[in-house]
Amino acid sequence: MESVLRHARQIFRTLASSPGSTALIITTLALGIGANSAIFSVADTVLFKPLAFGNPDRVAILKNVRVHMAPGPVSPSDFLDWRSQVRSCDLVAAYYSAGGGVNLTGELEAERATATEVSTDYFQVFDLKPRLGRFFLPEEATAGHNHVAVLSYSLWQGRFDSAPDIIGRTIWLDGRAYTVVGIAPAEFRFPENVEIWTPVAFGLDSLFAGVVSYQVIGHLQEGATTQQARAELLSLPESLRARSPGNQGYSDIEVIPIREYLVGSMRLALAILFGIVGLVLLIACVNVTNILVGRGASRQTEMAIRLALGAGRRRLTQQLITENTVLALLGGGVGSVLAAGSLIFLKQISPAGLPNMERASIDRRVLLFTIAVSLTVGAVLGAATVAKTSKPNLNDVLKQGSTSIVGASTRRFRGLLVIVEVGLAMVLLVASGLLIRSLQRLRAVSLGFNPNDVLTISLSLPDASYPDGPKRAAFYGQLLERARAIPLVECAGATSNLPLSRASMAMFPFTIEGTSGTREGEPTFAAYIAISPDYFRAMGISILSGRDFEEQDSSSAMPVVVVDQIMAKKYWPGVDPVGRRITFPFEKGPREIVGVSAAIRRWGPESESRLEAYIPYSQTAIALNSLVLRSAAKGPRIAEAVRSKARGLDPNLPLYDIRTMNDRLDQSNSERRFSTFLFSTFAAIGVILVVAGVFGVTAHSVAQRSREIAIRMALGAARSKVLALVIRQTMKLVVIGVLVGLGASFYSSRLLASLLYVVRPTDLQSYFWGSILLVVVAFVATYLPARRCTQIDPAVALRRE
Numbered sequence: 001m002e003s004v005l006r007h008a009r010q011i012f013r014t015l016a017s018s019p020g021s022t023a024l025i026i027t028t029l030a031l032g033i034g035a036n037s038a039i040f041s042v043a044d045t046v047l048f049k050p051l052a053f054g055n056p057d058r059v060a061i062l063k064n065v066r067v068h069m070a071p072g073p074v075s076p077s078d079f080l081d082w083r084s085q086v087r088s089c090d091l092v093a094a095y096y097s098a099g100g101g102v103n104l105t106g107e108l109e110a111e112r113a114t115a116t117e118v119s120t121d122y123f124q125v126f127d128l129k130p131r132l133g134r135f136f137l138p139e140e141a142t143a144g145h146n147h148v149a150v151l152s153y154s155l156w157q158g159r160f161d162s163a164p165d166i167i168g169r170t171i172w173l174d175g176r177a178y179t180v181v182g183i184a185p186a187e188f189r190f191p192e193n194v195e196i197w198t199p200v201a202f203g204l205d206s207l208f209a210g211v212v213s214y215q216v217i218g219h220l221q222e223g224a225t226t227q228q229a230r231a232e233l234l235s236l237p238e239s240l241r242a243r244s245p246g247n248q249g250y251s252d253i254e255v256i257p258i259r260e261y262l263v264g265s266m267r268l269a270l271a272i273l274f275g276i277v278g279l280v281l282l283i284a285c286v287n288v289t290n291i292l293v294g295r296g297a298s299r300q301t302e303m304a305i306r307l308a309l310g311a312g313r314r315r316l317t318q319q320l321i322t323e324n325t326v327l328a329l330l331g332g333g334v335g336s337v338l339a340a341g342s343l344i345f346l347k348q349i350s351p352a353g354l355p356n357m358e359r360a361s362i363d364r365r366v367l368l369f370t371i372a373v374s375l376t377v378g379a380v381l382g383a384a385t386v387a388k389t390s391k392p393n394l395n396d397v398l399k400q401g402s403t404s405i406v407g408a409s410t411r412r413f414r415g416l417l418v419i420v421e422v423g424l425a426m427v428l429l430v431a432s433g434l435l436i437r438s439l440q441r442l443r444a445v446s447l448g449f450n451p452n453d454v455l456t457i458s459l460s461l462p463d464a465s466y467p468d469g470p471k472r473a474a475f476y477g478q479l480l481e482r483a484r485a486i487p488l489v490e491c492a493g494a495t496s497n498l499p500l501s502r503a504s505m506a507m508f509p510f511t512i513e514g515t516s517g518t519r520e521g522e523p524t525f526a527a528y529i530a531i532s533p534d535y536f537r538a539m540g541i542s543i544l545s546g547r548d549f550e551e552q553d554s555s556s557a558m559p560v561v562v563v564d565q566i567m568a569k570k571y572w573p574g575v576d577p578v579g580r581r582i583t584f585p586f587e588k589g590p591r592e593i594v595g596v597s598a599a600i601r602r603w604g605p606e607s608e609s610r611l612e613a614y615i616p617y618s619q620t621a622i623a624l625n626s627l628v629l630r631s632a633a634k635g636p637r638i639a640e641a642v643r644s645k646a647r648g649l650d651p652n653l654p655l656y657d658i659r660t661m662n663d664r665l666d667q668s669n670s671e672r673r674f675s676t677f678l679f680s681t682f683a684a685i686g687v688i689l690v691v692a693g694v695f696g697v698t699a700h701s702v703a704q705r706s707r708e709i710a711i712r713m714a715l716g717a718a719r720s721k722v723l724a725l726v727i728r729q730t731m732k733l734v735v736i737g738v739l740v741g742l743g744a745s746f747y748s749s750r751l752l753a754s755l756l757y758v759v760r761p762t763d764l765q766s767y768f769w770g771s772i773l774l775v776v777v778a779f780v781a782t783y784l785p786a787r788r789c790t791q792i793d794p795a796v797a798l799r800r801e
Contacts, residue, residue, distance in 0.1 A: 032377075034334070053190075061216070096215075112656035116194045262354075422778065454660060488631050490630045726782075
């Protein structure tokens with residue numbers, strides 16, 4: 001123990017003897033190890049940590065797949081057939097995933113809550129136990145017995161202040177009474193952010209009456225696979241598939257593991273991100289190796305004296321490896337602190353829907369990972385230092401006294417490290433540049449509407465208070481009239497389907513007057529959207545021909561419709577459709593087309609425009625659910641004024657999801673912004689490390705060559721010539737590193753193809769500007785120490801030598 005302590009004191013004395021380089025090494029390693037620890041914590045939490053329910057590996061989503069479209073929902077008849085026929089699942093449950101909201105009223109102020117309908121065995125699929133009370137009983141799946149509810153833990157804590165007597169209490173959802181029977185476990189929130197679960201009776205008595213499609217989730221039997229479940233679904237008797245309306249237009253079925261369903265495209269992004277932080281750590285190690293080799297050159301006298309006094313090379317090797325391991329562990333300790341701070345920020349900017357993200361922390365697994373990385377880094381650094389430091393030539397070193405000798409092999413090795421470091425940073429810069437260019441292209445996409453100065457407010461009229469269309473229309477008419485009277489509000493409108501919202505949009509068939517209702521053998525379908533007058537003006541959607549809706553388009557007036565540009569071009573190519581008539585099967589008569597609107601990208605810049613038909617809200621039973629106000633005033637001020645107007649009409653009606661359209665646009669791009677921000681941050685760290693490395697190599701080279709430089713200047717060499725000589729030698733290495741990095745980027749950037757939007761992995765601008773940036777910062781890092789060497793007084797330098 002005494003030997004160990006003496007050895008430890010010696011190591012810390014050695015490190016303390018050069019505090020500047022020691023601090024630089026620890027900081028460099030902290031950045032590299034801390035970045036890896038933070039991203040490992042995120043990846044481990046999202047991809048590997050158990051989800052907040054039992055047996056997550058045996059839970060899967062069952063979906064219908066329509067030709068050329070994403071997996072879709074399932075009809076009630078499909079669900080009932082699947083539940084009775086699929087033997088590879090011991091439980092099959094259904095849930096409504098459209099994020100239905102309800103007005104929660106009762107003892108406290110009205111608020112909006114997220115709710116979903118589920119089949120009564122829903123919680124059993126997840127193998128959950130209630131925090132309080134119970135889950136649903138089989139008999140509660142029948143109409144008249146299904147007015148019971150399970151609350152999320154957060155809603156119970158927040159609205160009901162964790163009341164222990166919550167079980168049996170009555171709450172009001174959209175004006176109908178429900179009895180609370182249970183509280184879900186604290187960490188369970190599936191579907192995303194749901195606060196209330198109610199049992200579905202597949203009838204008009206359901207919470208979301210009229211819902212005709214659900215998502216299906218199954219719990220696989222022990223040993224069963226998703227492939228077996230899919231094969232069973234595809235082999236259902238033809239009679240069942242033919243009679244099920246939900247199977248019309250569907251060609252396949254998918255069975256997706258629950259984690260894969262939740263993580264989605266972020267799995268690849270996290271894997272690539274892990275590779276990126278690995279590059280950052282590699283750059284940090286190369287940088288530190290360069291510093292240690294440079295410092296080792298100045299310790300050759302110390303090593304030679306130790307050897308001359310009888311120390312074995314094994315003893316010196318042990319000391320060097322131990323020193324580097326201590327440095328790596330210190331860097332890992334500081335890196336853990338940086339990682340903990342980074343995680344707080346990452347949770348704030350991470351896209352919604354990442355499973356378990358709120359549980360990411362520096363836990364035992366992350367600490368073990370950090371220690372393992374630190375020990376590995378220490379061993380690698382120690383090996384590199386031993387190879388270049390522990391075998392000095394005793395005669396040469398002792399003859400030179402305190403002057404260090406840097407051999408040609410050491411100079412070549414340090415030059416190679418600079419090339420590697422610059423090349424790795426080049427890969428990071430190109431990847432970051434590609435993602436930044438991709439995000440710029442995405443933001444430049446025309447949405448078909450103007451999101452600037454637009455405030456959106458959601459509200460929902462409960463059926464119990466507003467049972468028919470005329471009452472709903474009267475309410476919205478009064479609310480819009482009052483909203484337009486608010487100072488600084490330019491115009492106000494309302495819609496049943498707000499762009500950039502997460503609400504689903506149904507496509508309905510229609511027939512064109514004078515045709516068979518099909519075009520080239522294809523059925524005619526269009527989205528059916530209710531809007532108010534001034535909606536187009538408030539959203540900044542252009543009317544390309546015809547007119548907008550007016551207040552005169554009432555329920556007693558001629559039925560009218562405005563179609564979008566995509567629909568007009570598809571069904572009336574080269575002809576203005578204004579004046580033509582179309583008929584929806586659930587309406588009594590045809591509607592006359594009075595206008596053509598610009599096509600919009602309803603779900604964000606990456607989505608395609610859809611065929612859309614807009615209907616005056618007073619001529620349809622489809623309920624409006626969002627206000628759109630165009631105003632240059634700040635959103636909170638306008639929102640509070642609208643809230644006051646709404647309370648004057650109905651005090652039990654909550655306003656919710658109050659956001660600007662630009663906020664919604666940012667959310668739709670959240671995954672890309674998250675990836676781009678992290679890639680750019682790590683690329684910036686890589687560039688900073690390169691600057692530090694190039695600066696250190698140049699400064700050390702100048703210090704080692706001070707005698708040579710002094711002689712050159714004493715013999716008449718111009719300062720500019722000496723400056724150019726030093727800069728040229730370092731920049732040659734930088735340029736070689738840039739060229740190597742460009743070659744590596746050409747191949748590695750193909751891994752980013754799925755993360756890019758309208759940008760090729762070989763985008764020349766990203767390569768060009770990345771190269772320019774790296775060369776410029778490396779030149780600055782070279783110039784500063786090189787310029788200092790030209791200020792050397794030759795007489796002083798030679799006298800010192």
